[in-house]
Amino acid sequence: MKTRVTEIFGIEYPIVQGGLAYLAYAELAAAVSNAGGLGQITAATLRTPESLREEIRKLRTLTDKPFGVNFAIARHDGNYQELLEVAIEEKVPAISITGGNPKPVFDRIKGETIRTLVLVSGVRQAQKAEELGADAIMAVGQEGGGHLGRDDIGTMVLIPRVVDSVSIPVLASGGIGDGRGLLAALALGAEGIEMGTRFIATQECIHANEAYKQAIIQSKETDTIIIKKSLGSPGRVLKTGYALDIIEREQKGATYEDLKEMISGMANCRYIYDGNESEGFGWAGQVIGLINSIPTVQELFDEMINQAEKGISRMGRIFEE
Template sequence: MNWNTKITELFNIEYPIIQGGLAYLAYADLAAAVSNAGGLGQITAMSLSSPDELRDEIRKVRTMTNKPFGVNFAIGQHGRAYEHMVEVAVEEKVPAISVTGGNPKGVLDMVKGHPIKKLVLTAARRQAEKAEKLGADAVMVVGQEGGGHLGRGDIGTFVLTPQVVDSVSIPVIASGGIADGRGMLAALALGAEGIEMGTRFIATKECVDAHESYQQAILDADENSTVVIKRSLGAPARALRNTWTDEILDIEGKYGDYESLKTYISGQANKRYIYDGEAEKGFGWAGQSAARIHDIPTVEELIKSMVSEAEAIAGRWK
């Protein structure tokens, strides 16, 4: 099967597979493994504490791979300025950046004129159209199946993807609910030029910062094991359901304001779960695709199995 698409051409990668930004988890080991396996790995910039840390992480990736990689900027969700971090990406001449969680204009303006490929995560057709006008080279569209922060609507990935494909002229990448070769092939059939995965990459050996109990919770998940929190704040996000998220939902139902929720939805609460395995003292992001994840392979094994599965399906229809 010919895996050449507009996305593989844009990023000079072998397979149209992009690793999500994964707050607090997407660092050099995982990013380099994805890139080495033929996809596009990414570093999460805004989970790092300083520009120097980002610079070190970028340089570490380059000691581990000579393949293209990206840096993700999750703006608007961490309550801090991003400009000094973007400056590092420009100075280090990273091959690609992605922008999630807010208006991408500021970041895109900063990299204008530099040979950096620009991705923007969107959750609605109008957002994708705006991203194209602002200069994005490609858009990722995430449906409600995805993990972490989502759009405010309840549109699924396989409805949203063809809608965006028909509305923009730049390549579209499908995200949300995709964890295997079946999902990848289906996304391509809907007109996407590639896929982005987050949850599936958490359950890999190279996601070294993810606590084994977090990974095990993903393996144990079924179709009812995730829940959307933070709707009352206008920032819905999908996480693994546990007593902590139940408490969040209870607070949202009673109060729904940020002051009541801030200690429950903080980065520290997230890290207690994903780093320390304290499942009842925090939360961990995960998409509905967790229900289809049953092993913890290496990234190379995962991508090879996805490609083989997709090719086998395609072969049955020849």
């Protein structure tokens, strides 16, 4: 496959693995990169410069292909600069920026050779990212897992809107987990895709508890719910008693201070690491309705590309008729 995304990032397929807080380590990132996509490790999880440097070097022992480091800058409590310095010193091929104002990052890496991706949920954010010098945009619709935009715009409408508003390439995110989603994204004008939830249910996502993976493959598209909407930072999670309790408290007027322990990263880890559904939550998108297996990343890529090729043939027959 050849799009501006594959050319800019030096990858075979325009498929980018999401940042996946607490889950995006070297093993998963290397598997994605080795399969032809752009794997990523997440700086927010690693927290210290030494840990990030170690993980980058570990990743390089597992792949010689391009990879990225994700900076969810709102999660770093303002201390992501030290981690960014490590990424620069280690000459990582790419970084992605999510969850905050990316301008300080662009100011710091000006003149470096690092390629950049910025996650957005609307047209104005996309245009701002382009002005700052982003190489590509990742636009996430409200179907996605994890943190989303506040306007509840679905991927089907968001992608062509963003594509029409910028000149740099756009990757579609939210509700995509197979070759049909890849093909649909390309049809909407995107030049690639970003996937998060689908990569959790893979064999190389070794840090995800088996209970979390099983919940993803056994759930339907109706089995997710959005928490933290009243706090201005909506995020889609698996629908559990714990998540419903958060929403009930929000509806009763709970503040961030009231909820901060329930919605913390540690609460997230209690479920995704330990499988403790009663004391934590797990991010997941509506695409869980399309996930029913836990393949290797390579098997997933093979299946997706085969499915996309079949879709192209099907459309060709339709237009010929």
